[in-house]
Amino acid sequence: xxxxxxxxxxxxxxxxxxxxxxxxxxxxxxxxxxxxSGESAGKSMPFRGRxxxxxxxAAFDFAKVKxxxxxxxxxxxxxxxxxALASGCSVIDLSGSGxxxxxxxxxxxxxxxxxxxxxxxxxxxxxAAEVGxxxxxxxxxxxxxxxxxxxxxxxxxxxxxxxxxxxxxTAELLNARPLEPRLVDRQYAFxxxxxxxxxxACGHSAIERRIHDELVELFPGLSGQLQVxxxxxxxxxxxxxxxxxxxxxxxxxxxxxxxLDAADGIELIEDDYPxxxxxxxxxxxxxxxxxxxxxxxxxxLNLWIASDNVRxxxxxxxxxxxxxxxxxxx
Amino acid sequence: xxxxxxxxxxxxxxxxxxxxxxxxxxxxxxxxxxxxSGESAGKSMPFRGRxxxxxxxAAFDFAKVKxxxxxxxxxxxxxxxxxALASGCSVIDLSGSGxxxxxxxxxxxxxxxxxxxxxxxxxxxxxAAEVGxxxxxxxxxxxxxxxxxxxxxxxxxxxxxxxxxxxxxTAELLNARPLEPRLVDRQYAFxxxxxxxxxxACGHSAIERRIHDELVELFPGLSGQLQVxxxxxxxxxxxxxxxxxxxxxxxxxxxxxxxLDAADGIELIEDDYPxxxxxxxxxxxxxxxxxxxxxxxxxxLNLWIASDNVRxxxxxxxxxxxxxxxxxxx
Numbered sequence: 001x002x003x004x005x006x007x008x009x010x011x012x013x014x015x016x017x018x019x020x021x022x023x024x025x026x027x028x029x030x031x032x033x034x035x036x037s038g039e040s041a042g043k044s045m046p047f048r049g050r051x052x053x054x055x056x057x058a059a060f061d062f063a064k065v066k067x068x069x070x071x072x073x074x075x076x077x078x079x080x081x082x083x084a085l086a087s088g089c090s091v092i093d094l095s096g097s098g099x100x101x102x103x104x105x106x107x108x109x110x111x112x113x114x115x116x117x118x119x120x121x122x123x124x125x126x127x128a129a130e131v132g133x134x135x136x137x138x139x140x141x142x143x144x145x146x147x148x149x150x151x152x153x154x155x156x157x158x159x160x161x162x163x164x165x166x167x168x169x170t171a172e173l174l175n176a177r178p179l180e181p182r183l184v185d186r187q188y189a190f191x192x193x194x195x196x197x198x199x200x201a202c203g204h205s206a207i208e209r210r211i212h213d214e215l216v217e218l219f220p221g222l223s224g225q226l227q228v229x230x231x232x233x234x235x236x237x238x239x240x241x242x243x244x245x246x247x248x249x250x251x252x253x254x255x256x257x258x259x260l261d262a263a264d265g266i267e268l269i270e271d272d273y274p275x276x277x278x279x280x281x282x283x284x285x286x287x288x289x290x291x292x293x294x295x296x297x298x299x300x301l302n303l304w305i306a307s308d309n310v311r312x313x314x315x316x317x318x319x320x321x322x323x324x325x326x327x328x329x330x
Numbered sequence: 331x332x333x334x335x336x337x338x339x340x341x342x343x344x345x346x347x348x349x350x351x352x353x354x355x356x357x358x359x360x361x362x363x364x365x366x367s368g369e370s371a372g373k374s375m376p377f378r379g380r381x382x383x384x385x386x387x388a389a390f391d392f393a394k395v396k397x398x399x400x401x402x403x404x405x406x407x408x409x410x411x412x413x414a415l416a417s418g419c420s421v422i423d424l425s426g427s428g429x430x431x432x433x434x435x436x437x438x439x440x441x442x443x444x445x446x447x448x449x450x451x452x453x454x455x456x457x458a459a460e461v462g463x464x465x466x467x468x469x470x471x472x473x474x475x476x477x478x479x480x481x482x483x484x485x486x487x488x489x490x491x492x493x494x495x496x497x498x499x500t501a502e503l504l505n506a507r508p509l510e511p512r513l514v515d516r517q518y519a520f521x522x523x524x525x526x527x528x529x530x531a532c533g534h535s536a537i538e539r540r541i542h543d544e545l546v547e548l549f550p551g552l553s554g555q556l557q558v559x560x561x562x563x564x565x566x567x568x569x570x571x572x573x574x575x576x577x578x579x580x581x582x583x584x585x586x587x588x589x590l591d592a593a594d595g596i597e598l599i600e601d602d603y604p605x606x607x608x609x610x611x612x613x614x615x616x617x618x619x620x621x622x623x624x625x626x627x628x629x630x631l632n633l634w635i636a637s638d639n640v641r642x643x644x645x646x647x648x649x650x651x652x653x654x655x656x657x658x659x660x
Contacts, residue, residue: 148478148557148574150480150559150572152482152522152561152563170500170504171504174500174501174504186605186607186608187605187607187608190564190565190566190607191565191605191606191607191608192482192563192565192568192570192605192606192636193603193605194570194572194603194604194605194619194620194634194636195603195620195634199620199622202622202623202625203620203621203622203632204622204625209625212625213625216626223626224624224626224627225627226625226626227478227574227624227627227630227632228625229480229572229574229620229632229634231482231570231572233482233522233563233564234520234563234564234565235520235521235522235564236520238522240522240524240561242480242524242559242561244478244557244559273523273524273525274524275516275517275521275522275523275524276521276522277516277517277520277521278516278517278521289524290524290525290529290533290559291533292529292532292533292534293532294554294557295532295534295539295542295543295556295558296546296553296554296556297554297555297557300557302533302557302559304524304525304559306522306524
């Protein structure tokens with residue numbers, strides 16, 4: 001038994017990863033509708049041995065499906081999610097637009113399991129999901145007091161255009177051509193950017209606020225105890241996260257390692273440190289390394305995380321959430 | 331009046347910056363001896379309109395000079411600094427090898443001013459000096475409780491060979507040639523490395539320990555309250571530092587901005603964020619931006635720093651220190 005589903009924003013980086021994940025696994029989808037706006041409609045994408053045509057979102061009748069993933073901007077969600085819900089189609093919103101319950105499957109799957117259909121659920125930002133999974137794994141051995149996160153995000157944070165921007169700027173510099181920043185307003189190649197996009201009146205960027213707010217929503221004890229800074233590294237894909245936790249009691253590093261090692265969806269890498277390129281890309285686990293306490297503070301726990309933000313951080317969590325919801329329909 | 335000086339390790343990235351700084355300014359050097367070991371001896375470098383030959387360190391008589399900068403490894407300092415001191419030549423050690431007093435001129439210049447000559451003084455690591463200068467500037471308006479530093483270091487942290495490694499790896503990847511990591515044991519181009527070199531039994535890298543220990547030595551109140559993580563970004567030059575401070579009282583952001591703006595050696599960049607490439611390279615100021623408090627915690631202060639690690643972080647501080655010492659001889 002299975003139901004028909006839709007992927008809205010199928011041609012974007014995250015949408016494409018969703019389609020791949022739905023294609024690979026045993027996801028209970030009978031038929032899948034790939035949707036996009038404007039220019040992207042009309043393309044075709046492979047799915048279960050066929051080439052599926054991407055259809056125009058504006059013309060789609062959501063009554064045809066029971067579940068739609070929205071891997072789009074918040075504006076598209078605001079316009080089309082109400083239509084989907086009105087047609088009886090549940091929505092999993094990856095945009096961070098703020099409606100519906102936020103669900104991280106390893107933490108609060110019951111929000112999906114108990115939902116009255118149709119429902120709108122939100123999937124966390126990739127980095128929030130990655131940090132969240134690690135915090136769930138550590139819950140048994142660490143009483144968390146505060147958390148400081150410096151997230152080195154990659155060009156993929158800006159979507160396909162971000163990846164193209166970095167590639168083009170890099171080629172311009174290496175070929176001694178004049179640099180022409182377009183999507184990013186300055187040299188991004190071989191440069192660390194201390195800010196992702198514009199900031200609000202308090203100085204926080206939208207992605208910093210999203211990660212902060214989502215982690216506090218998932219872990220209310222972090223309220224007032226969570227520091228988030230997002231940087232943009234000249235790297236194409238992946239999340240590279242530097243975490244420092246303060247705990248109520250001195251950290252038992254052996255217990256931390258054991259808890260990380262035992263967690264589904266996490267791979268502990270010891271005696272070396274993981275990187276996105278070497279370890280995380282295309283993988284279904286968050287790679288965690290550099291487990292160490294502070295120089296002098298035994299209640300400090302430092303971690304280094306490398307993860308495939310698109311596939312693992314966004315895609316896999318959303319797909320798991322979708323599978324939980326579909327159970328209701330069957 | 332002026333004295334004769336030597337630069338040991340003159341052909342390295344930091345040594346070269348020292349020679350440039352000594353050449354530019356009104357440093358009271360009569361004659362300068364450029365020294366290096368092995369293959370680098372015999373090269374020539376421009377200084378005050380002449381081409382100076384780099385001499386072999388092993389054959390140098392330190393009695394010829396009153397001051398020597400050591401921009402070398404700790405091993406070279408261990409071998410040659412005692413010879414210099416025995417010949418009446420003071421030493422400024424940039425290697426972090428741990429002997430002598432640590433001096434950050436804006437903080438504790440008296441250690442140089444009161445020194446009995448000849449003396450061995452240590453200059454801090456670039457990132458420690460950069461953070462230290464910012465902390466000195468903030469001392470008037472912030473009572474610091476704890477500090478978390480994520481330092482995105484650049485290829486220059488590994489010296490000239492590091493810069494060459496990143497350039498070669500980048501070219502290999504862009505030209506679809508097989509990647510051949512040499513100095514770094516994995517793909518560094520377009521990849522964030524979560525660790526700089528090997529780590530000790532506690533999991534800290536040497537540069538993390540150096541930055542931590544030097545900052546605690548300069549600011550003893552940070553003992554047990556300082557978290558340091560060093561990453562290696564695929565960037566050629568510069569330090570990009572993400573700082574989060576916790577303070578005793580709610581942060582007065584206007585006072586913080588005013589204090590940073592008023593500090594010599596610091597440029598506050600408002601309404602935008604600084605980067606190494608666009609703002610810091612070749613500059614004599616630390617560029618500070620993204621001054622903001624926490625999302626919910628008014629006692630949290632976040633800062634973003636871009637600095638030319640070689641020229642500003644290492645070079646200028648060492649040269650200032652040298653000028654303080656030379657006053658004694660005149």
